[in-house]
Amino acid sequence: MIILLNKSKRRGSHQMNIDVALKSQKAASKTKAVRKKYQYVAFLYIAPWLIGLFVFQLYPFIASFIYSFTDFTMLKKPSFVGLKNYIDLFTKDQLFLQSLKITFIYVIIAVPLKLAFALFIAMILNIKLRFVNFFRTVYYMPSILGGSVAVAVLWRFLFMREGLVNKVTSIFHIPAVDWLGNPKIALYTISLLTVWQFGSSMVLFLAGLKNIPSELYEAARVDGASKPRMFVTITLPLLTPIVFFNLIMQMVHAFQEFTGAFVVTNGGPAKATYLYGLMLYQNGFQFFKMGYASAQSWILFAIIMLMTMLVFKSSEYWTFYEDGGDF
Amino acid sequence: MKRAMRLISTLCIISILATLFIGCAKEAPKTGTDSTQQAAADNKDKTDKKDAAPKNVTMRFSWWGGDSRHKATLAAIEAYTKKNPHVKIEAEYGGFDGYFQKLTTQLAGGTAPDIMQVDQPWLPSLTSQGDLFVDINTLKEIDLSAFDKKFLDSQLTIGGKLQGLPTGLIGITMFYNKTAFEKFGISADTQWTFDNLIEIGKQVHEKDKNIYLLNLDINKYDWIMKAIVKEKTGEQWVKDDYTLGFDKAILVEGLTWIKKAVDSGAVQPFEEMILYDKKAETNPKWVNGELLMNINWPSSFERFTESVANKDAKWDVTAFPISKDAKKSGVITRAAQVMCINKNSANISEAAKFINWMFNDDEAILILEDVRGVPATEKARKMLTDSKKLDERIVRATEVAIKNSGDPENGPTNDPELLEIDRDIIQKVGYGQLTPEKAADELIQRYTEKLAELKAKK
Numbered sequence: 001m002i003i004l005l006n007k008s009k010r011r012g013s014h015q016m017n018i019d020v021a022l023k024s025q026k027a028a029s030k031t032k033a034v035r036k037k038y039q040y041v042a043f044l045y046i047a048p049w050l051i052g053l054f055v056f057q058l059y060p061f062i063a064s065f066i067y068s069f070t071d072f073t074m075l076k077k078p079s080f081v082g083l084k085n086y087i088d089l090f091t092k093d094q095l096f097l098q099s100l101k102i103t104f105i106y107v108i109i110a111v112p113l114k115l116a117f118a119l120f121i122a123m124i125l126n127i128k129l130r131f132v133n134f135f136r137t138v139y140y141m142p143s144i145l146g147g148s149v150a151v152a153v154l155w156r157f158l159f160m161r162e163g164l165v166n167k168v169t170s171i172f173h174i175p176a177v178d179w180l181g182n183p184k185i186a187l188y189t190i191s192l193l194t195v196w197q198f199g200s201s202m203v204l205f206l207a208g209l210k211n212i213p214s215e216l217y218e219a220a221r222v223d224g225a226s227k228p229r230m231f232v233t234i235t236l237p238l239l240t241p242i243v244f245f246n247l248i249m250q251m252v253h254a255f256q257e258f259t260g261a262f263v264v265t266n267g268g269p270a271k272a273t274y275l276y277g278l279m280l281y282q283n284g285f286q287f288f289k290m291g292y293a294s295a296q297s298w299i300l301f302a303i304i305m306l307m308t309m310l311v312f313k314s315s316e317y318w319t320f321y322e323d324g325g326d327f
Numbered sequence: 328m329k330r331a332m333r334l335i336s337t338l339c340i341i342s343i344l345a346t347l348f349i350g351c352a353k354e355a356p357k358t359g360t361d362s363t364q365q366a367a368a369d370n371k372d373k374t375d376k377k378d379a380a381p382k383n384v385t386m387r388f389s390w391w392g393g394d395s396r397h398k399a400t401l402a403a404i405e406a407y408t409k410k411n412p413h414v415k416i417e418a419e420y421g422g423f424d425g426y427f428q429k430l431t432t433q434l435a436g437g438t439a440p441d442i443m444q445v446d447q448p449w450l451p452s453l454t455s456q457g458d459l460f461v462d463i464n465t466l467k468e469i470d471l472s473a474f475d476k477k478f479l480d481s482q483l484t485i486g487g488k489l490q491g492l493p494t495g496l497i498g499i500t501m502f503y504n505k506t507a508f509e510k511f512g513i514s515a516d517t518q519w520t521f522d523n524l525i526e527i528g529k530q531v532h533e534k535d536k537n538i539y540l541l542n543l544d545i546n547k548y549d550w551i552m553k554a555i556v557k558e559k560t561g562e563q564w565v566k567d568d569y570t571l572g573f574d575k576a577i578l579v580e581g582l583t584w585i586k587k588a589v590d591s592g593a594v595q596p597f598e599e600m601i602l603y604d605k606k607a608e609t610n611p612k613w614v615n616g617e618l619l620m621n622i623n624w625p626s627s628f629e630r631f632t633e634s635v636a637n638k639d640a641k642w643d644v645t646a647f648p649i650s651k652d653a654k655k656s657g658v659i660t661r662a663a664q665v666m667c668i669n670k671n672s673a674n675i676s677e678a679a680k681f682i683n684w685m686f687n688d689d690e691a692i693l694i695l696e697d698v699r700g701v702p703a704t705e706k707a708r709k710m711l712t713d714s715k716k717l718d719e720r721i722v723r724a725t726e727v728a729i730k731n732s733g734d735p736e737n738g739p740t741n742d743p744e745l746l747e748i749d750r751d752i753i754q755k756v757g758y759g760q761l762t763p764e765k766a767a768d769e770l771i772q773r774y775t776e777k778l779a780e781l782k783a784k785k
Contacts, residue, residue, distance in 0.1 A: 071784075073456055074431070074434075074435030074456070075434060075435055075456035075457040075459065076456055076457055092776065094773070156602070160602050160611075161598075161599050161602075161611075162611045178598035178599060180601075180602055181597070181598035181599055181600075181601045181602055182598050183758055183760075265601075265602075266604075268601055268604070268754070269597065269598070269601040269754060269758065270597075270751070270754040270755055270757075270758050270760060271751060271754075282747070285428045285431060285432055286427070286428055286431075286743055286747075287743055287744050287747075288431065288452075288456060
């Protein structure tokens with residue numbers, strides 16, 4: 001517009017000046033209107049997602065924060081109790097620390113195992129094989145089914161005393177183990193269920209492996225490097241950004257784990273798999289202590305936040321980016 | 328072309344959004360949910376439209392149970408809807424495990440069914456949360472004359488309101504595999520005590536390492552532990568004023584029974600049992616006939632005996648132990664289940680009519696038989712006995728249990744948080760993680776804290 005105005009100024013005609021200015025204004029407002037219309041359509045397109053975000057995430061998110069300061073029981077009107085829920089959790093509730101401890105153990109076992117297993121399978125599937133795409137699909141399957149109750153039920157049947165696992169080991173005369181009934185073992189069995197859902201991490205590792213330039217391996221081979229050596233000095237460092245990403249995602253997920261422990265052992269035996277999520281559920285839906293459960297969920301949120309920040313901070317020392325990794 | 332495309336896509340999005348909203352929309356709560364008003368309004372409706380066809384209604388009815396109960400209830404619903412074509416009843420049924428959580432979530436979310444089967448021990452904690460069920464006394468549609476008024480008043484009336492109707496009367500009994508008992512030389516006339524359960528259980532297990540006398544899950548250990556304690560104290564487990572009804576020494580005796588039972592081999596080790604907690608009839612050892620006895624409500628008799636693979640095995644029912652020097656019996660008797668009507672239901676009147684039919688109509692009585700325990704009404708009991716539809720064993724067991732019955736359990740005793748502490752402690756003893764003495768200390772300490780909290784909430 002300024003250019004137009006300048007132009008008309010040079011021509012020296014005042015009237016024209018106004019005309020052009022008006023015209024350009026009109027044109028501008030027209031494009032504005034069009035843009036507005038497009039924006040409106042765009043919003044319409046993303047509306048389902050936006051509504052989902054507001055109704056199913058943002059609203060419960062805020063509501064639970066407010067409820068965490070009340071004695072909300074779902075059926076009665078909540079009344080404000082200040083920090084009582086938080087204080088009770090830390091000072092009175094023995095199960096709180098117990099379930100936190102179990103959850104940390106679970107995260108420490110399940111996440112590294114899952115990542116290692118995902119990487120292992122990704123390495124295998126990275127080998128040029130016939131039907132490799134078929135295998136990649138097959139190996140991804142457990143992840144699609146993974147979170148479902150059906151798989152957890154299957155797990156129960158596999159690992160119960162009369163289950164398939166004990167049947168197979170009995171062939172080798174190994175005595176039957178109570179994989180889920182023994183308080184000392186049950187948590188590991190539940191962790192295995194998580195490890196089995198390695199698919200999404202595996203796909204990311206696979207993509208990462210494909211991105212590593214083959215020249216590096218060729219050069220290493222020329223220099224006479226062994227396979228393990230190549231893995232340690234080429235593959236692993238170049239995969240660290242993906243390890244980092246997977247670590248964060250899986251850790252966040254593992255802290256919130258619920259389905260497996262709920263369906264397979266329901267927190268038992270003798271509270272051995274009483275994960276934090278289960279305690280939260282029990283308080284909220286079995287004992288009607290929604291306010292208390294909300295406080296619990298915010299503590300979990302803070303813990304996950306803190307752990308994620310720690311991993312982020314530590315990543316400076318162990319992730320490696322070819323381009324320097326400024327992010 | 329472009330414009331058409333845009334139009335189509337906009338329409339698509341709007342339709343998606345519309346379904347989303349419809350899906351989310353909660354049924355508008357009725358104003359003035361007071362049931363008497365509602366009943367009166369409905370009655371007025373009826374008189375107004377005497378000649379007009381009744382309004383079509385769809386109701387939801389939820390219950391838990393085993394196959395025989397499901398089949399009979401579905402048949403009853405079909406019979407009722409055939410007679411009342413304007414009524415449609417959607418059945419929501421399944422196992423016991425998880426039913427309570429589902430129900431509470433539905434009640435909180437305002438999506439609870441119109442008619443709900445509720446367990447009696449849940450009533451105190453549910454009704455303390457609010458006015459959830461219609462006071463049956465206010466409903467003209469239901470004829471209460473056939474019920475024992477004393478029972479309704481003492482067990483199902485809370486805050487002066489009759490919360491629901493009892494489907495049956497039940498008391499703790501024991502089922503046993505008669506065929507296997509003969510094989511092991513156990514007399515059917517054995518007078519069971521808490522001690523000889525362990526002694527005979529030990530002998531059985533010594534004879535055959537694969538076999539255990541008792542099939543117990545944690546809830547049943549809880550019954551036994553409490554029965555032993557109550558016999559000694561003559562008090563409620565938790566008194567009405569939220570104090571403990573026992574001291575450590577007596578509790579230790581109750582917990583020691585659990586340890587003895589496990590150590591002697593009278594029961595399966597906890598490691599093997601725990602996966603079938605709350606669904607003991609699915610325990611493979613029970614199915615294979617390797618567990619000979621179960622302690623349970625008579626209403627579970629069919630479910631438990633039907634799940635045993637060997638159909639030739641004969642079953643009978645015997646009385647739950649009572650010690651000779653007991654101050655009070657530990658046998659619990661109560662309503663088998665309670666049929667409640669949702670206070671927020673849009674069809675209270677129709678729901679009441681259906682319930683009235685279920686309890687009082689001859690056809691319904693004959694269809695439902697004893698799938699919810701021996702019926703609570705005299706009329707139904709007589710009808711079923713006359714037509715030989717009642718299992719003689721169940722009737723006998725129920726009669727014995729009622730004769731031996733202790734006081735009905737009070738509300739605080741059945742608080743879900745306290746029961747959860749029991750479950751914890753019982754497992755700690757069963758797994759040998761704690762001695763009965765240490766476990767008693769822990770139970771008393773945790774109970775004391777929780778009871779203070781519960782009392783403060785009152």
